[in-house]
Amino acid sequence: EEKKSLNFIEVIVEKDLKEGKDGGRIQTRFPPEPNGYLHIGHAKAICLDFGLAQKYNGICNLRFDDTNPVKEDVEYVDAIMEDIKWLGFEWANVYYASDYFPKLWDFAVQLIKEGKAYIDEQSAEEIAKQKGTPTQAGTDSPYRNRPIEENLDLFEKMNQGVFEEGSMVLRAKIDMASSNMHFRDPIIYRIIKQAHHRTGNQWYAYPMYDFAHGQCDYFEGVTHSICTLEFVVHRPLYDWFIDQLATNEYRPAQYEFNRLNLTYTMMSKRKLLQLVKEGFVNGWDDPRMPTISGFRRRGYTPEAIHNFIDRIGYTKYDGMIDFALLEYAIREDLNKRATRVSAVIDPIKLILTNYPEGETEVLTAQNNPEDENSGNHSVVFSRELYIERDDFLEDAPKKYFRLTPGQEVRLKHGYIIKCTGCKHDEAGNVIEVYAEYDPLTKSGMAESNRKVKGTIHWVSTSDAIDIEVRLYDRLFVSENPADEKEGDFRDFLNPESLIVKTNCKAESYLKEAKAYDHFQFQRIGYFNLDPDSTPDHLVFNRTVTLKDSWSK
Numbered sequence: 171e172e173k174k175s176l177n178f179i180e181v182i183v184e185k186d187l188k189e190g191k192d193g194g195r196i197q198t199r200f201p202p203e204p205n206g207y208l209h210i211g212h213a214k215a216i217c218l219d220f221g222l223a224q225k226y227n228g229i230c231n232l233r234f235d236d237t238n239p240v241k242e243d244v245e246y247v248d249a250i251m252e253d254i255k256w257l258g259f260e261w262a263n264v265y266y267a268s269d270y271f272p273k274l275w276d277f278a279v280q281l282i283k284e285g286k287a288y289i290d291e292q293s294a295e296e297i298a299k300q301k302g303t304p305t306q307a308g309t310d311s312p313y314r315n316r317p318i319e320e321n322l323d324l325f326e327k328m329n330q331g332v333f334e335e336g337s338m339v340l341r342a343k344i345d346m347a348s349s350n351m352h353f354r355d356p357i358i359y360r361i362i363k364q365a366h367h368r369t370g371n372q373w374y375a376y377p378m379y380d381f382a383h384g385q386c387d388y389f390e391g392v393t394h395s396i397c398t399l400e401f402v403v404h405r406p407l408y409d410w411f412i413d414q415l416a417t418n419e420y421r422p423a424q425y426e427f428n429r430l431n432l433t434y435t436m437m438s439k440r441k442l443l444q445l446v447k448e449g450f451v452n453g454w455d456d457p458r459m460p461t462i463s464g465f466r467r468r469g470y471t472p473e474a475i476h477n478f479i480d481r482i483g484y485t486k487y488d489g490m491i492d493f494a495l496l497e498y499a500i501r502e503d504l505n506k507r508a509t510r511v512s513a514v515i516d517p518i519k520l521i522l523t524n525y526p527e528g529e530t531e532v533l534t535a536q537n538n539p540e541d542e543n544s545g546n547h548s549v550v551f552s553r554e555l556y557i558e559r560d561d562f563l564e565d566a567p568k569k570y571f572r573l574t575p576g577q578e579v580r581l582k583h584g585y586i587i588k589c590t591g592c593k594h595d596e597a598g599n600v601i602e603v604y605a606e607y608d609p610l611t612k613s614g615m616a617e618s619n620r621k622v623k624g625t626i627h628w629v630s631t632s633d634a635i636d637i638e639v640r641l642y643d644r645l646f647v648s649e650n651p652a653d654e655k656e657g658d659f660r661d662f663l664n665p666e667s668l669i670v671k672t673n674c675k676a677e678s679y680l681k682e683a684k685a686y687d688h689f690q691f692q693r694i695g696y697f698n699l700d701p702d703s704t705p706d707h708l709v710f711n712r713t714v715t716l717k718d719s720w721s722k
């Protein structure tokens with residue numbers, strides 16, 4: 171196997187290991203906020219956090235960053251765990267930031283006692299106004315020098331629910347003139363009067379992200395705390411809090427990589443939630459969603475997602491990845507694993523007028539030409555078949571290599587046939603197509619090598635089952651729908667992101683399919699069986715087309 175070059179975080183880890191930092195220990199965490207389902211961007215973070223632990227004999231914990239009871243829910247906790255497991259990773263422990271509320275509280279009290287935090291009774295707007303600008307120092311809050319005893323008393327009452335939301339906050343007292351805006355007395359606790367999904371009504375004072383995150387890392391013994399680039403400017407504050415807290419040499423260190431942005435979709439959980447709540451999609455696992463559960467339902471595989479993430483890599487600059495690259499990875503993977511079958515989306519009858527009536531024969535179809543161990547399955551052939559409506563044209567242009575009167579085509583796995591004509595209804599629509607088959611051209615026979623330009627797929631009417639097919643396409647028509655300069659993302663929804671086709675026909679072999687099984691419908695695309703299916707009503711999702719039709 172070819173040796174892959176290290177990404178920049180692996181380089182740091184290897185150096186730290188060599189130097190024996192933290193006793194040569196590697197510990198990471200994946201810290202989702204349980205306020206939505208995981209998306210493909212999270213998968214990128216997961217592959218790094220869990221991947222590093224795997225590669226360097228370390229551990230990776232799952233830590234729910236549940237410091238804001240307003241948006242969080244156990245439904246999300248369960249879904250997140252399922253999705254991480256599906257991606258093929260195992261956490262060493264599950265932790266919750268809320269488990270550390272008592273310790274975080276004690277630390278906040280310590281800061282107050284050391285004169286490093288104070289209760290500010292100004293509104294959030296007033297506090298923001300006093301922040302100043304990067305080139306101009308901020309203004310001190312009138313509460314900045316409040317006596318320690320008063321701060322302790324108010325902090326206690328804040329947490330008892332004595333005060334209303336927004337009436338006061340606890341701020342760290344650092345430097346209102348710092349060139350790093352995050353040092354200008356950041357808010358570290360606020361009042362939220364809502365039950366928390368784990369701690370109920372035990373707390374009314376809740377820690378802010380910046381106050382909780384690094385300290386949780388420290389409490390757990392995290393060595394490499396990896397997040398996305400927007401936290402670069404938070405890093406000095408992360409270190410400052412740890413410096414106040416640490417009693418020994420050990421320090422967790424934060425590293426940042428580029429978040430994943432993908433064209434034609436978006437990663438904001440807030441906006442994805444809007445799509446769900448406002449009914450633009452059928453839930454978080456709608457196959458059009460960029461969520462892990464949506465992709466699973468769509469027929470994407472963990473292996474393909476891993477390959478995609480390997481390919482895009484980790485860097486220190488932000489960018490936009492073409493959705494086509496993800497689809498390329500999906501095709502590449504499904505090409506190796508999907509069983510080839512025949513299904514007709516828009517059926518019309520083809521009658522082979524010289525084939526004996528009432529007779530059928532069994533032909534052999536290779537399950538996957540890319541995999542010699544994949545075996546074969548049988549398909550039934552008969553006088554009457556279904557073919558795609560657009561595989562016949564009465565008046566065809568020159569380069570049309572499918573069925574048109576007088577022209578030969580090959581029937582996949584079967585015979586060469588010659589089109590003889592068609593039948594119309596009163597309105598002039600074609601309702602049946604006629605052809606004659608050449609008995610000496612059966613697949614494998616000498617005559618079968620005769621040169622014909624087109625091959626079409628078909629399903630025998632005697633064997634066909636009815637299936638529903640859901641043709642999924644990109645959810646948005648805009649490359650960057652979340653870009654607010656362009657307008658509201660809901661205006662960029664693709665009206666053809668889901669087209670449902672009922673009365674499609676497929677070979678009866680598909681009756682054996684299990685939910686999520688992967689297939690290639692010959693000439694059409696990759697599909698999987700949707701879990702909505704029942705034995706009498708099979709539903710197939712289009713995972714991806716055979717070719718990229720979006721690239722310019």
Ligand code: ATP
Nearest residue numbers: 201202203211212214215397398429430437438439
């Ligand atoms: P949002 O603000 O939309 O809720 P988030 O980044 O706050 O998104 P979290 O649940 O906090 O979502 O994310 C958990 C982890 O996943 C974090 O470490 C975060 O850096 C990482 N992550 C989130 N989105 C992406 C992305 N698009 N690309 C890479 N990593 C991501």
Ligand code: MG
Nearest residue numbers: 202203205439
């Ligand atoms: Mg968030």
Ligand code: MG
Nearest residue numbers: 201202203235
């Ligand atoms: Mg977050």
